[in-house]
Amino acid sequence: MLEKAKVYFGSIQQGQMARFASFAAKVDIITEKLIEEIKIEKKDKVAIKMHLGFRDGYQTIPVFFVRRIVEKIKKTGAYPFITDNPTSVYNAVNRGYTEYTCGCPIIPISGVKDGYVKEKKIDFLNVDSLSMAGALEDADVLVDLSHVKGHGACGFGGAIKNIALGGYSGPTRWKKIHGVNYAYAMYDPDKLTTELAKKLVAECPYHALSYNEEKHELRRNYHDCHQCMRCLEIDQGLGAVKLPREAYSAFQEMMAIAANEVLKSFDKEKVFFMNFLLDITTYCDCLGMGQAPIVNDIGVLGSTDIIAIETASLDLIKKEGLIEKNIPPYIKHVDLTTPDLHPFTRVHGPYKDPYETVQFGEKMDMGTSSYELIEILSPSETMKMEAPKRTFEDEPTFF
């Protein structure tokens, strides 16, 4: 029988009002366990890949936890640095991330001009190469530190998305990885009339369709498409516009391929993953704005297996279910009735199954979806523990 991968879990819920039972204590223990399980050596350069957010987004991983993780890595004698795309790094201070607050340098992942990259040859549909970020290529150890949330293009953003999209230069991220959907034709130029194209654009409830009349080109923004099928209704079987299911899967497979390329540049024993299931929003942090959480806070997960941690994250979110009143009012096609649908599929549409990327990854031997969830300081366990005398303002105190 295949061995199950270990996934540590710290619930946001605590068994009693005491620091030893708190969420921070669980994050600390999980970090220590993961550091012990991998081979961090003195002077290793440790890339902590995060998404530091954009503009007005404030729901990325709190600097409070980032600093604690950084400090624990520093105790090993290694040199951690936080890294993300150059734009997010440049204005990270606006969201509270600085060298002073995080405890280590923050470095643009692909250089200050987004050109410090290593080309990776691949052969997938319309993509033949990816420009991987140079800072990842240089690092000895990878800590993939992810905020888990929904994602417009594939339903889910976690550890895979953090390195698949975040581990590459801007042109690779936006044009190649996000452009893979266009490997499949989504309209027939001979059947499409200008009049029909304009009607399709006008009636897409999510403004996901655009038309270039000069080039006679119809384009779908797959990120924004909720598969409401309105365009197919207008088409009435003519075949002028299509909704190719494979185009949606192509993005999921592309994500797994891109993440795998990043992981292949590290020794397997020098990588760990932490997923924070807090502020679980509809869309990812790239949108650069705050969003109402659509799933309650769950906690933190840690593992050395990317497929196991992603599967466990999705399973816990599925079990938790949607906070229906927080679903954005502009999303009008939310399936709340079909049994067994994942909350992210309910919100993002039937062709955006968040498990798909993980399944592609498992087929590529990136890890296993068979996992053992090991809860750290569970509420039932800490409820039985004896609490020390509580102090409100301990040393140093100015009280």
Ligand code: SF4
């Ligand atoms: S399926 Fe709906 S959301 Fe998607 S492009 Fe067609 S009309 Fe727009």
